[in-house]
Amino acid sequence: MSQKLPPGQYPIRVLPRFGAHLTEPPPPLLDDPVIEVAGAVDRPFSLRMADLASLERREVSADLHCVSGWSATDLHWEGVRFVDLYRRVLEPSVPSASTVTHVVLGGLDGYRATLLLEDLLAGNVLVADRLDGRPLDGDHGAPVRLVSPDQYGYMSVKHLCLIELHERAPTRRYHRRRRAQATLSLLAPHPRARVWQEERHRLLPGWLVRPVYRSAVTVVWRFNAKRPARQ
DSSP: OOSOOOTTOEEESSOOOOSSOTTSOOOOOOSSOEEEEEESSSSOEEEEHHHHHTSOEEEEEEEEEOTTSEEEEEEEEEEEEHHHHIIIIIGGGSOTTOOOOEEEEEETTSBEEEEEHHHHTSTTOEEEEEETTEEOOGGGTSSOEEEOTTBOGGGSOSSEEEEEEESSOOOOOOBSSHHHHHHHHHHOBOSSOBGGGTOOBSSSOHHHHHHHHHHHTHHHHHHHTTSOTTO
16 A cells, blocks of 8 residues: 555545446447547557557556545556557657647547646556456456556546547547536546646635545445445
């Protein structure tokens, strides 16, 4: 377990299924999953799992910090570093006159997150396909997901299927469904989401929303109470 947790966080031992889709099953696993690459590139292309397999594999032991206040500790992730994926595969597709500053990541569940490229290039950020020695399952982001340990969990997009490169901050889109987009826009997630600075929201200080999250997080436990741990 980590020696110290970020401000306002408390430890849990089981990584629950979390996010905006707890009342729905995880998206089905595809026979030949791909990640579509678009935006500031010479031309869009598809990134297959075999393309990821050609990159050096890395392991990262890190906690996952939910914006609601819990931290799942002692998680062991395996995959490829985003910085290696970017330098080897993505960056060569960017026109020489372009400078990428932001990256939109999208999941099969419809969720999207916008991250600064500089945050994604941190050495501990993975595109992960294994958790605690096992392949990811649907609850935790199969076939691959982002793992950004120094940011709140809402940046670690599950079921990764889209990488969109941008030369400036794009319009904030959090979900392809209108109702989910409206709800997430109202919550106003912080654009950096750095856990040690307690950047939970753009409009409210972290300490103010802690008690609200503490009372609401029981919903997550209700949906996960009968689920096997870390499957």
